[in-house]
Ligand SMILES: NCCCCC[C@@H](C[SeH])C(=O)O
């Protein structure tokens with residue numbers, strides 16, 4: 494079989510086949526769990542990565558919540574490739590995988606992702622039809638049950654930041670929220686990957702109030718950005734989401750934080766607007782390599798202090 498390309502954007506059919514193949518190829522490191530189905534009945538597969546059978550301490554990573562942000566699913570695939578390829582070779586990765594479980598959701602918004610391949614490259618939301626207007630889609634990063642639809646989101650179905658008819662109204666949101674609730678004891682960190690802006694954000698997004706653990710979150714973000722920038726000098730800003738990018742309610746990362754998952758971060762990956770969501774494939778490798786340094790930095794902090 495032709496080698497899978499991690500330096501290209503892959504369409505959903507290839508990614509879903511990859512989830513089966515990578516789990517079959519590394520049975521001691523990777524297992525595949527279905528956590529639900531999407532609005533259009535596509536299976537939502539989560540990859541459980543790590544040596545631990547019983548996940549004592551776990552890190553949940555969501556990619557592809559916004560359909561057009563193709564570099565995000567590309568990073569989730571890259572992470573799993575690096576984990577399986579360097580386990581037993583890279584000291585830090587081996588240590589992380591021996592002690593932590595990584596739950597990787599390569600594409601949260603599958604229906605939207607497929608739509609960007611078949612119809613509209615700039616689509617953001619999911620593809621559910623919940624209103625009597627002819628507009629489709631809920632912004633899944635406004636649909637979580639945290640200050641739902643209060644700020645930085647809209648109750649108009651045609652808005653790009655439509656919060657949905659209710660909190661957790663979407664099957665995709667419900668699948669993720671249920672999995673987190675069912676594994677809340679072990680999940681110590683939540684990382685949500687988006688593009689673009691080159692930012693590392695932490696709670697809160699739904700208010701300008703500082704989070705109870707603001708100091709620690711800022712320290713962790715500062716160290717992670719330092720690690721990321723050490724590779725190619727890529728400039729990142731970091732800080733509380735509301736003041737660093739813009740306020741939003743109903744985001745996955747804020748919801749996780751208020752559920753008690755204290756290490757909750759949102760990455761806005763490359764670039765700063767030159768290509769935007771249309772980041773060229775030749776930049777996937779360098780973007781993913783530098784982001785790996787940030788994720789390994791945060792993960793080793795979790796290993797040490799949780
Ligand atoms: N919880 C942090 C959410 C901050 C905004 C993130 C961006 C990514 Se496109 C958004 O959902 O609009």
Ligand SMILES: [Zn+2]
Pocket residue numbers: 558559562634686687688
């Ligand atoms: Zn996004």
Ligand SMILES: [Zn+2]
Pocket residue numbers: 687688689690761
């Ligand atoms: Zn974004």
